Each structure stands twice: as structure tokens, then as C-alpha cells.
Amino acid sequence: MKKRGDSRARLLATTADLVHRQGYASTGLNQIVEESGAPKGSLYFHFPRGKEQLVAEALEQSSASLTELLQGVLGAAPTTQLALEGIVAYFSHALEASSFAKGCPIATVALEQAASSDPLHRVCSVAYQRWQALIAERLHKDGHAAGRADELAGFFLATIEGALMLCRAHRSTEPLRRAAIELRRFLAKDNP
Numbered sequence: 001m002k003k004r005g006d007s008r009a010r011l012l013a014t015t016a017d018l019v020h021r022q023g024y025a026s027t028g029l030n031q032i033v034e035e036s037g038a039p040k041g042s043l044y045f046h047f048p049r050g051k052e053q054l055v056a057e058a059l060e061q062s063s064a065s066l067t068e069l070l071q072g073v074l075g076a077a078p079t080t081q082l083a084l085e086g087i088v089a090y091f092s093h094a095l096e097a098s099s100f101a102k103g104c105p106i107a108t109v110a111l112e113q114a115a116s117s118d119p120l121h122r123v124c125s126v127a128y129q130r131w132q133a134l135i136a137e138r139l140h141k142d143g144h145a146a147g148r149a150d151e152l153a154g155f156f157l158a159t160i161e162g163a164l165m166l167c168r169a170h171r172s173t174e175p176l177r178r179a180a181i182e183l184r185r186f187l188a189k190d191n192p
Helices: 004-022 029-036 040-046 051-076 080-097 107-113 118-141 146-170 174-189
Strands: none
Touching: 004 029, 004 040, 004 051, 004 107, 029 040, 029 051, 051 080, 051 118, 080 118, 080 146, 080 174, 107 118, 107 146, 118 146, 146 174
16 A cells, blocks of 8 residues: 555656656646556645646756755766766766656756746746856866856856757757867866
């Protein structure tokens, strides 16, 4: 017998996976219930505000997982340039393993809904701010002044996010590989 909380966890995990692959608009509640195996009544019991609440909480979990991964990669690498290799390897594997259906777990929803949904906007914005802060912290450890580290981190994050979108569009990891090469060159020239 499954615990009541298990249906909540299954709904969140299924939602996170579906919106990562196909976005907010293409993910329906019936599909979430069917693929999660959770009873339909548990959906509104756990998420009384409906799809928007469910997706926001699922994105928070996805964001937390990626934040943890980034903390590990950025913390373990001796330099930002070397951390970049780990980040590119992770996303390249995720893209290829999903047949280019999965890039950034936040990007698809951010593009679709951030302008029209305050709860989803907040989740996406907080995720990107957190990731930029982690990258800035790593750059600061490399010797960049705090303000410059934050500027570079924003550029770094925007470059990777854009490359992930191009990878999905071209069904190739080449844009990510090329973005990493250019980021390494840029960071080497901007070395404090």
C-alpha cells in the first residue's frame, strides 16, 4: 500500500519530467495523473490551486536539484573554466539521453509562462538568480571583484542557456561545445 505523500511525490516528479520535456502548455493534468499513477482526487487535494501550483512546486524541485549539481561542480573545480567542462558534460549527456527533449529544466516554462503567470515567473526568476549567484561566487574565488564576478556570471548563464536552446533546435550538442570554447577564451582574457 502506497503512502498518501507518495502520490504527491509522484505527481511532482511526473510534472517536472513532463514540463521539462514538453513545456507547460503541452502538459495536461490528465496526462500527469495517468503517467504518475496517482489518484485524480489526490491532485486537487495536494494542489488545490491546480496546474499552476503543481508546476510551480515541480519547478522548485527541479531547480533545487540543478542547484545542488551546480554547487557540487562549481565547488569541486579549481577554476570556473574547469567547472565549465563539468557543466557542459552534464548537459550534453542530458540532451543526448533525452533525444534533445531536455535542456534546462526551467527554460521552457520561463519562455512560455513567465510573462503571464506570477507564481511561475517567481520560480523561474529565483532559479536563475540562484544559479547566477553560484557562478559569481566561483568567479569571485578565481579573483574577480564581486561586481565583475556577477556581471560575468550573468553572461556565463545567458550563454549556456542560449546554447541549450540551440542544442535542442539543432538536435546537436555542438552549440554547447562551441559556447564553452568561447566562454573559456573570454574568461581567460578577463582574468584578474
